Amino acid sequence: MLEVIWTTVKLAGLTTVLLLIVATPLAWWLARRRTWWKEIIAAVAALPIVLPPTVLGFYLLIALAPSSPLMSLLHPFGVRTLAFTFTGLVIGSMIYSLPFAVQPIRNAFEAMGERPLEVAATLRATPLDAFFTVAVPQARRGFLAAAVLVFAHTVGEFGVVLMIGGAVPGKTEVVSTRIYSLVESLQFAQAHALSLGLLTFAFLVMLAMLLIERRAGQAAS
Amino acid sequence: MSVSGGGLQARFTGRLGDFTLDAELTLPARGVTALVGRSGSGKSSLLRCIAGLTRLNGRLVVDGQTWQDDRHFIPTHRRAIGFVFQDASLLAHLSVLENLRYGQRRAKHGEAVTFDAVVALAGLDGLLERAPGTLSGGERQRVALGQALLSQPRLLLLDEPMSSLDADSKAEILPVFERLHQALAIPVLYVSHDVLEVRRIADRVLTMGQGRIVDTRAMATAEQAFAGFEPDKIRRLALAAHLAGLDPA
Numbered sequence: 001m002l003e004v005i006w007t008t009v010k011l012a013g014l015t016t017v018l019l020l021i022v023a024t025p026l027a028w029w030l031a032r033r034r035t036w037w038k039e040i041i042a043a044v045a046a047l048p049i050v051l052p053p054t055v056l057g058f059y060l061l062i063a064l065a066p067s068s069p070l071m072s073l074l075h076p077f078g079v080r081t082l083a084f085t086f087t088g089l090v091i092g093s094m095i096y097s098l099p100f101a102v103q104p105i106r107n108a109f110e111a112m113g114e115r116p117l118e119v120a121a122t123l124r125a126t127p128l129d130a131f132f133t134v135a136v137p138q139a140r141r142g143f144l145a146a147a148v149l150v151f152a153h154t155v156g157e158f159g160v161v162l163m164i165g166g167a168v169p170g171k172t173e174v175v176s177t178r179i180y181s182l183v184e185s186l187q188f189a190q191a192h193a194l195s196l197g198l199l200t201f202a203f204l205v206m207l208a209m210l211l212i213e214r215r216a217g218q219a220a221s
Numbered sequence: 222m223s224v225s226g227g228g229l230q231a232r233f234t235g236r237l238g239d240f241t242l243d244a245e246l247t248l249p250a251r252g253v254t255a256l257v258g259r260s261g262s263g264k265s266s267l268l269r270c271i272a273g274l275t276r277l278n279g280r281l282v283v284d285g286q287t288w289q290d291d292r293h294f295i296p297t298h299r300r301a302i303g304f305v306f307q308d309a310s311l312l313a314h315l316s317v318l319e320n321l322r323y324g325q326r327r328a329k330h331g332e333a334v335t336f337d338a339v340v341a342l343a344g345l346d347g348l349l350e351r352a353p354g355t356l357s358g359g360e361r362q363r364v365a366l367g368q369a370l371l372s373q374p375r376l377l378l379l380d381e382p383m384s385s386l387d388a389d390s391k392a393e394i395l396p397v398f399e400r401l402h403q404a405l406a407i408p409v410l411y412v413s414h415d416v417l418e419v420r421r422i423a424d425r426v427l428t429m430g431q432g433r434i435v436d437t438r439a440m441a442t443a444e445q446a447f448a449g450f451e452p453d454k455i456r457r458l459a460l461a462a463h464l465a466g467l468d469p470a
Binding site: 115116118119120121122123124125126127129130133134137138140 | 312
């Protein structure tokens with residue numbers, strides 16, 4: 001059981017860190033650019049919210065299978081497949097949780113407005129300098145919200161991890177898929193324990209989110 | 222505190238939203254020039270063009286350096302300007318001290334303006350540890366001025382720095398701006414629509430209307446033009462100006 005929890009935490013933690021790095025430039029671009037087609041990109045990035053996880057998982061399974069064109073590009077590097085691997089699981093989780101990272105960060109960048117960056121520019125800060133010394137610190141609540149949401153959403157995912165992870169014990173089996181197999185084999189006591197754990201975790205996450213938002217509201221007023 | 226400078230020559234043309242800017246101006250190497258005119262006449266836009274925050278076609282030479290012409294456009298962060306915005310020019314996540322140091326640390330040339338001199342000029346002692354959110358409007362603008370000066374500008378641009386302040390805050394900050402022309406040997410361009418402010422601070426007055434500079438004169442000449450007027454005539458003129466859509470008060 002501990003092994004399953006560890007796999008889950010490792011997956012959620014890694015996904016959160018990598019996704020914040022990937023989502024930040026995208027959120028920045030979406031917040032700052034004024035082109036009509038940026039909302040198309042935004043819609044694509046938000047797709048995982050409404051797409052059934054099994055659909056996303058199915059496409060990912062095909063993309064990460066040995067015969068896919070994507071994987072054939074990686075064959076020279078000794079990678080044959082990412083399906084049913086932990087790496088594949090991380091990639092799938094990142095795509096699945098992308099909107100939960102992009103949206104809060106984009107909102108925070110937009111709420112900040114143009115002015116702080118103009119001020120930084122008049123004080124000789126290069127755009128990159130201003131990004132790290134002004135934009136990121138001023139959007140810190142957005143980053144915090146994104147991190148909490150992505151971590152929690154990854155812990156809670158089921159369809160995607162089952163499709164591309166296959167719930168291989170010790171490798172790609174996480175808490176949510178373990179609960180499913182426990183119920184299937186009628187081991188209700190263990191299923192109860194894990195479910196209660198996730199319920200408590202989910203409650204704490206929502207509480208944390210509300211507190212972050214309340215503090216943000218107070219700071220803004 | 223002295224910074225050497227060679228004045229400013231600028232010309233900008235282009236459309237901005239629903240009006241056309243077509244302005245040409247020259248500033249001497251030192252002294253405060255007020256840029257006045259009714260709202261929507263392009264004062265702030267002109268200031269933003271000079272700062273490089275807005276890009277229009279044109280030419281801009283400051284202190285002998287070309288900041289913009291047909292082929293070059295030096296971005297804002299490489300222009301030695303100090304800019305005080307109408308409001309919110311402080312970085313909200315930094316303390317007053319960190320705000321002052323932000324530009325100072327990034328200034329490319331020299332320490333002509335020292336930290337202590339700025340703190341004394343703008344009366345910032347006692348504010349240094351505060352967060353911008355806890356300052357009054359007047360305090361905020363004094364810090365913003367200090368921040369701009371510490372970035373060692375060759376040109377100081379002030380965009381209606383007092384327009385959002387109440388009467389008390391204005392009274393508190395006016396003396397600081399009055400001291401500017403003695404303290405600085407760089408051109409200062411000051412956008413305002415407050416006649417009283419301009420009288421106390423400026424050496425020269427440029428008037429803008431519909432995106433053009435329509436009048437340039439020394440402050441003394443501007444005052445002289447109305448020196449012999451009877452109070453009654455002044456009142457009638459003020460009323461006429463008011464009816465024409467200007468705000469003489």
